[in-house]
Amino acid sequence: MSELAFFIDYSRCIGCQACVQACQECDTHRGVSMIHLETVERRDTVQTAPQVCMHCEDPICARVCPADAIKKTDDGVVQSSLKPRCIGCSNCVLACPFGVPKYLASIDQMMKCDLCYDRTSTGKKPMCATVCPSQALSFTTLDENQKARAGTPINEWKFGAEVVRTKVYVMVPPAVQTFEVSGLVQLGKKRAGSAGQPRPRDPNDVADLLEET
């Protein structure tokens, strides 16, 4: 049996925020939610994307921390900043390739998802993955994941020349093995369909769906 691992499947997410609400209820950070639920662009789609800490093998947040306040446990969980050490500089906030750490001005400290270490270290599942009603967030073994899911779990991310490996997996369509993140970033690029060209059909636009081809 393989060890328990965290899997994110964005295609299952229904945006209900059960994860956000449940994260607040975790005993170690009561009242503050450490998970981000991104609404991609509500005008265009109902797609939402939950983001927990990816728990990098070589955490960049820890590397850039001038106060050495971010520690990784032996079992690979990257912890929130240590209160006595964190100087609130936000280096980690800026450096994280997944946009996870948050600086909380009220306590002058960075806090982030620690995989509910109080729960996972005693054999329980993280709060978010336990309650997630769509199981877009799940905590199970790689074997069980592969038995129950059609997609491929990947945990290797290419940012240009840099490869980041994470403890957390993301489910992608079968056949995808690694993810070229930089290939997705096309900031400022204009959408197709400028003057003279027919606008491509938008599969998320109900008006387009209603037009007979």
Add this chain to the structure above:
Amino acid sequence: MAKLPASVTDLVNRFGPRRHDVPPGGWAPRGEPDRVVKTHCCFCGQQCGIQLKVKDERVIGFEPWEDFPFNQGKLCPKGVKRYMQDEHPDRLLSPLARAEGRGFEPIGWDDALGRTVAAMQRIQGEHGRDAYAVLTGASLTNEKAYLMGKFARVALRTAMIDYNGRLCMVSAAAASKKVFGIDRSANPWSDIPEADVILVAGANVAECAPITTDYIWRARERGAKLIVLDPRMTPIARHADLFIPVRSGGDIGVFNGMLHVMIERGYIDRAFIDAHTTGFDAVAAAVAKYTPEYAAKIAGVPARMIVEAAELWGPAKTSFLMHARGIEHHSKGVENCMAAMNLVVATGRIGKKGCGYAMITGQGNGQGGREQGQKCDQLPGARDIENPEHRRHMAEVWGVPEESIPHKGVSAVELVEKIHAGEIKGLLLICFNPLVSLPDQDFVREALEKLEHFTVIDFFLSETARHADVVLPGSLLEEDEGTITNVEGRVILHQKAVDPPAGARADWKIICDLAAGLGAGDKFAYESPRDIFEELRRASRGGVADYYGITWERIIAEKGVFWPCPSLDHPGTPRLYEGARFGHPDGKAHFQPVEWRPAVEEPDADYPVLLTTGRVVAHYLSGSQTRRIGALDEQCPQPYCEIHPRLAEKLGIAEADFVEVASRRGSVVVRAKVVKTIRPDTVFVPYHWPLERAANRCTIRALDPISKIPEYKICAVRVRKVDRPAGEVAELSPEAGGIR
């Protein structure tokens, strides 16, 4: 008489709704709980298992209950935050009496009960027994639902009792009885992942039954195909193999069109139809004209979608139909459901693993709440109040003469119409907030203002309770115990976590005290909800919804028991209709031919846009509870108008503009939410808010002729950009009906 006793601002300042954000004792760690109580969520008919943590006799938090088979620890945000109600500052902690010009003043329990009993006796004495009515709710436990029906029939002896399940499950219930003979989802949820094709019709599963999403996704992982019918691209529709953005009210076009294609292509099970059904020829004749092109005009979608739906649904080996209010909230709600059910019967895919259908109940006890006799036409055990044999059985259980049991009353909306007409002069209301949830709000308010006496049992002062003469502070589900029947027909037990707060009382005790005041104390001499359940078991014995074999001990040991369960050694019935034995006396399923007809009010030149209403994931029903839970209210603090960019552009409306949505009956002003995920001929406003933010100011008081469900899903409106609203209500906080 019952206009507001003080300004709405004063009432809100004193009684809320206001947001409550922190658990008892604050967020600081408080060590291990004294006990952890295995119980269920109060919000919605899924009835997810949950554990409530109790310390110093206060509910301080929750812990997922992963061993409960239905949800295995999964919860939606409402479940996560449900525990925030017990210590809420808005809780009613004393009976209240209306104080003209001042609002409400606390009075003693004996005084409050005495005033209510005196009003009941006076009104019934002067105007007849049916001049006093009872309105109840489908979030009550089975025990309380049973008690309310008995209270009306035995203590008050009024025919005028109905419940807010009338706004929820009645279309599905009536259709199920007509087609299959039993009013219950046919399958346990464990059949959903086994289906090869799933048809979700008018059910925003992601927001209104969130944990069902995983069941559907599990089927998808196996390669199942998903078809979704909805005027809006809901979160699960985004991943459907076929999303049919049907025009609200056009569902029969899709269903009849699919059956037309299925018959043409031989995607039906002739052997099953011949052996186990009646009425196929009439249905085949009815759908003959529903060619894809004809059906598409009704449905408002391209014809190819209807063909594709038939191609996905028709030849599959296993299949599951799920429907909810989207096809049920119509003046043809029963017919919509029957047309969908015909697709199940024609394929013979029912009563087997991975084959069947389910109606997704909305309210906490949407299923059980309609079986125990609080519906105007039913006695316990889903018995018929006009059936002499059924009446005799209940007369025996209750120890009353059969002729003393009133006959059929009227449905919730008709009951309010009788109040408006002056025929009903007194009202006892529990678990119902009609001043958010009923259509045509101005009419409802006028009706309440005409009551000579109005008593409300509630734990918060709901918008409706503001019009009461007497308010009796009741209990939350976690402050009492009792059973509820979930969406699958699984009877589960809510265990008591804490006592009601000082000053409030358990609902069932209040009802028993009122019965005693009316001289019927001997018929209501219960020591506990378990006593009531024991009587309910006997009352339901031999009925369709037979609970006789279900005990609280069995429920705990077996993690729920499915009715019918006629004897203690009966295992219960998770899946109905196995071996193709249906609930009708002839044992067959009855096809029902259905012909499409327009809604009572279709868009026209004056009111050119179609308004449809519904729910959001963060709120429950009238919002009286969830608008008070800070974290949930924050998630969706005020209603909005979803509008497609094309319609928005035509009307000069931009994102977040204030817009007025106006029908012939009333209007709301909300913010615009411009989204491509809705049909351009339709706007959507969620209904959980009161006053000038109540979508039901616009909706139409038109009923399905059989189920008497209101037509919430379609009425005609105008939409226009307006200035920021001003005035007393606009200035209230959004959870109270204001706007930001």
